[in-house]
Amino acid sequence: MSALALHTRPLFDELPYQHTFTARVLAVSELGVALDQTLFYPTGGGQPGDQGHLLLPDGSAVAVVNTQRDPLLRAIIWHQLEEGHPDIRAGTELQGCLDWERRYRHMRMHTCLHLLCAIVDAPVTGCSIAADKGRLDFDLPESTLDKEQITRSLMELIDGALDVQVQLLSNDEYRSLPNLCRTQVAPPQGNGTVRVIDIPGVDMQPCGGTHVRNTAEVGAVICDKIEKKSRHNRRVTLRFA
Structure with a gap:
């Protein structure tokens, strides 16, 4: 495997709503395919790695x-396979299929957490996303947060049917x-650009999800806890809900 030449084109950046794709195997290792x-x-930015299958x-x-x-x-990007998978070799042409329902729930919750950032004015110290829930940790020495008020504010923004835009800013x-940047960890800037999620007039921050x-x-x-x-x-x- 030529590590210097090996890389994966991240179609999820360009086509986040697409479910299937064709690809060629570049390498197989103990890390996956x-x-x-x-x-x-x-896996990254609090968002779990996708699941699905390879045909x-x-x-x-x-x-x-x-x-x-x-x-x-x-x-x-390594795709970790179930145990007992068939012999897959470099050069094999195959089709990838997402567990779309799971991924779409991650997309919905990830966007919702950006709306939460617009409601809570404090630095973010942690993030976790799942198919049924999500959470953010905020640097707040004293809390005046209220569950019912957060729920109402979130639903106002959700029901407002606001566009969610992707921008690429130069370094x-x-x-x-x-x-x-609302988090303690700065986003990568090695490729000359930073990917930003912009909900105009509400929230704008770097994000790779x-x-x-x-x-x-x-x-x-709902704000559960x-x-x-x-x-x-x-x-x-x-x-x-």
Whole structure:
């Protein structure tokens, strides 16, 4: 395997609503299977890696149980397969199929958490997304947060049917907006651009995750829980109603 030449084209950035794709196997290792292109989103930014299956030339299917970036060569995305999968070799042409219902729920909740950022004016210290719920941790020494008020404010934004836009800012543009990043970890800037999710007039921040096109797609949610995790940390958990 030529590590310098190996990389995966991330189709999930360009085609977040597409369910299936064709690809060629670039490499197979103990980390999984690397493809020349993929719709499977790799674990990152609080969003779980996608699941689904790969359809092989002989018609058999093998389950993808998780998707992760290589710990060192971040341009490589590994598809981790169920145990006992058939022998897959570099050069094999195959079809990938997402567990779309799971992925779409991640997209809806991820966008909803961006709306939560617009409601809670505090730095974000942690994030976690699941198919049925999501949570953000905020740096808030004293909390005046109210579950019912958060639910009402979220539903106003969701029912407002606001467009969710993707922008690519140059590194210089991004650095000229020092308050854009709400998290303690700065986004990667190695490729010369920073991907930004913009809900005009509501929230704008760097993010590599997958999102819905309009807030109306999020659907009904409620603020399920507000917890004090430490002296400076309040955890807000949302779930689909």
